[in-house]
Amino acid sequence: MGANTLGIDASESNIAIASLHASADPGLDVTSSSLSLSTPPESSGAKGKGRLLYENTSVEDLLAQRGPASFDVVCSMEVLEHVDNPRAFLDSCAQLVKPGGHLFLSTIARNPFSYFLTIFAAEKLLRLVEPGTHTYTKYVNPSEVISFFQAYRSQDEHGTPWIGRLANGVPARIEAETRGMIYVPWDAEWRLSRRGEGWSEYCNYLIWK
Template sequence: MQPNSTTIDTEEVAKFEAMAVEWWDPNGKFKPLHMLNPCRLDYITSQIAAEFDRDLKTAKPFTGLRLLDIGCGGGLLAEPMARLGATVVGADAAAGNIPVAQVHAAQSGLNIDYRNTTAEALAAAGEQFDVVLNMEVVEHVADPATYLTACQRLLKPGGLQICSTLNRTAKSFAAAIVGAEFIMRWLPKGTHDWNKFITPEELYELLRDAGLDPVDRKGFVFNPISWTWSLSDRDLAVNYVTTSLKP
């Protein structure tokens, strides 16, 4: 891969840049992420703690770990990772997201290195991380295989990547597109392209081809009665998350 090559899909970036000012509005266009965030954080923190033998009961259990949140948006994951002690770089291809994230981090008293850049550019610069968070990004890039290879290059040997995305099923079309975009109107119409959704088997193959070892996967399941999310070992039909390691 050439140093200046990129998997950025400019139309996808433009969609999220247009919504940048709403990142921290829990009732705005990113309401689904705000609702999902506690469940995502439970999974992320438990996986990092298990791999790096950290005690989540301590004040800053991730001290000493360098973490990249690729596709960081407004910082919904970067901020809690910084509070847990990690040295955090937040990267996003949408330039409009960066000042929003920077201002909110400053208001929160957090030191986070936010950059308008790509995984490919960071890899070409030789950046290295203990952890890469790659959440709800892979379904928006132009070339998932090349993108995941760049993410693998960003990990130190023994490093951990957590990657979440949407499964390509009839249920995901009904939930993520019909439900979220047309009925609930949580997201602007056209935010997701169902044809870009990736099955767990496809993602595992992509991860292995990129040089990573997938070790875990769970479903994120929404309960419409309690309006809460939970982890599932069995139901990966809509949203799901994976953990993989770099040998």
């Protein structure tokens, strides 16, 4: 869609695989490491294409390198449930967002149902996922992420909380939203649940702030 995009991963091999996949997409300009996302498109012959740059780094190191308020949109998909310090990770992601920008996270809730689906069934029984991929104690519930952003303060001079008061445990729709992600096997696709369907957040879910 013409956006300048930076993809990061702490694994060098993951970056190599992602770069290989992206190079096969004619709609992308996979920018070399010698160019930055701010380089004019004509410099790489990619006018009209979305520009994609990959870096082998962590979000903490990216924050130290780029500084706060560096990105309009920050996405962290299926990462939070693998980190050792989720609060520090969320803090780094939040700091990277420009004022008025957006943060998208997806992760897995912590409860017996999610354990059954993602570890017992997917890893141990069906072997759809490499055993040991997930650690149940690292799963994070939606309410815990919401609580973090209630306490988190914006980087501007006002230092306002990212999420104000809750109504029945739910933030105002203009401040944040959580939605469950459900796999529909007969259609072989993932679907985003409707607002207010709390039961759908018992396993995989998405949060926007």
